[in-house]
Amino acid sequence: MTDLLGSQLTEGAVSEPQTSTPTPARNPEVMLYTRLRKSPYFWKSRAHGVAMYSVYNHTYHPRHYGDPVAEYWHLLNSVTLWDVGVERQLEISGPDAFDFTNMLIPRDLTKCRVGQCKYVFITAPDGGIINDPILLRVEKNRFWLSLADSDVGLWAMGLAHAGGWDVEIKEVDVAPVQVQGPRSKDVMVDLFGPSILDIPYYYLHAYQLHRMDVVVSRTGYSGEIGYEIYLYNATENASRLWDAVWQAGQPHDMRVIGPCHIRRIEGGMLAYGSDITLDTNPMEVGYDYKWMVDLDQEADFIGKKALRRIQSSGISRLMVGVEIDGDPLGSYNDGSMIEPFEVLAPSATHHETVGRVTSACHSPRLERNIGLAMLAIEYTQLGTNVVVETPTGPRGAVVVEKPFIDPTKRTPRS
Incomplete structure (x- = not known):
């Protein structure tokens, strides 16, 4: 008998497709599609020529823009802008917020003032590390955990429910960018004025920039002088903030880079x-x-x-x-x-x-x-x-x- 394509088949036999060993792609792509989340700055950072993404907190994260070594030298010598909207902000607030947050971490929160930041571990009952966020004490009973790559929100919600804590735990529409490098102070002064220089290392201050509410912290993942700008209503305002920072950075040789793992x-x-x-x-x-x-x-x-x-x-x-x-x-x-x-x-x-x-x-x-x-x-x-x-x-x-x-x-x- 003959099938529709004209190949000869034996009566009662099952035809098997011809197979060959595929040649693996040297650098297979990661698909960009709807299921994974995007940073509020996704399209702005993409416009600068992202060459490689990874996935962080279920979100596409720009890793570099074509030359990680050149990015490293630019970080050391000038000023850089990073899309770090993947650092989801978990807000803990309410009457029990201090005691609940103090229970989550091994550092003593009585030593953390309002307006101060701390690098913290979040630990499991066996002492294992669940996450290592930056903690920002925004108000007396309002904390942000700027999360590393794990689902701490679910962990915290489960603990609060099981323990009957009087807290509200939610991911807020706040997203940071990082301004890092030896010339970052110059950019930040141009944006916010000379008072920005008064923020001590690992402290924060609230500002308005072009009618956008932000929190600026003297923190970063670079080992260099740097700041993070946390934008309220980030879904709506991300493009405006990015453009304002980018424009302020042009006289200072700003370059968009990914997190610099060499540094x-x-x-x-x-x-x-x-x-x-x-x-x-x-x-x-x-x-x-x-x-x-x-x-x-x-x-x-x-x-x-x-x-x-x-x-x-x-x-x-x-x-x-x-x-x-x-x-x-x-x-x-x-x-x-x-x-x-x-x-x-x-x-x-x-x-x-x-x-x-x-x-x-x-x-x-x-x-x-x-x-x-x-x-x-x-x-x-x-x-x-x-x-x-x-x-x-x-x-x-x-x-x-x-x-x-x-x-x-x-x-x-x-």
Whole structure:
């Protein structure tokens, strides 16, 4: 018999389509479509030529605009504008807002004034890290959590309902942009006037800009001098704010970039989902983060008992800095590090896995490969040699101090 296409078939037989092994795409695309969310600044940042997106808080996030290394140098030498509308703002308000928020985090909120910001962990009952947001105390009983990449809103709503807390928890229509780099103060003065220079590091102040309400904080994810501008009614006003900041930045050589992972790795800054997850507890992320947990405070925050046990019994692994031999690894956010790198003991006969490199890149100014690595505690002494399995083969590495640059954060505080 003959089918409609004219091919010969045997009576009773089933025809199988011809198959061949597909050639995998070197850089497969991520589809842009309706189901994933967009930052209020999505179309404005896209107009600057986004070359690569990732997904963060269920939202498309611009990672870079074609040349991450050039973006890195521009951040170090001039001023940059970032679309960080993916940092969803979870607002906690109401009569119990202070006590409820204090229960969520291991830092003591009695030491956080109105108008102050804190970098915080949100911990699970076993001490695992659920999120690491910036907390902004906007009013006495109104807090914003500027979220990293996890569904903290659902966690907080469940706790509030189960505990009968008198709080309102909601995602508000507030979205930030970041202005980062040594010339960021010049741009911000042009926008808001000289009073902007009076905002201390990790504090905030409310302003109006062209009849738009904003909160400006002296914060950022760059390790450089910088600010975040949190825009109220962002869905409506995002384009107006973006244009105002961009226009103010033109005399100062402003460039739109993505979050600069080279610089954040140099600064030892953590990326949720990469360096820390629910399976990581605060005691493991390194002694340069010991101030993130206050076990002596009066508040019985979630995870306190577990973290006391961990402190008493000791940890079995620790996050350290490593320098990695060989050719440049890339900029991390350019698709050069799809999976963590396995770390092996340097034995010639027994290649025991002792941890993994969670973030790594080539630092142009240090002229070497650097990374953050979670290693078994016996391999975390400075100067310890290990082997790192990279996509191009095994490389020698050595444990070094982190952060790699500016450990006391003198630059962003200046």
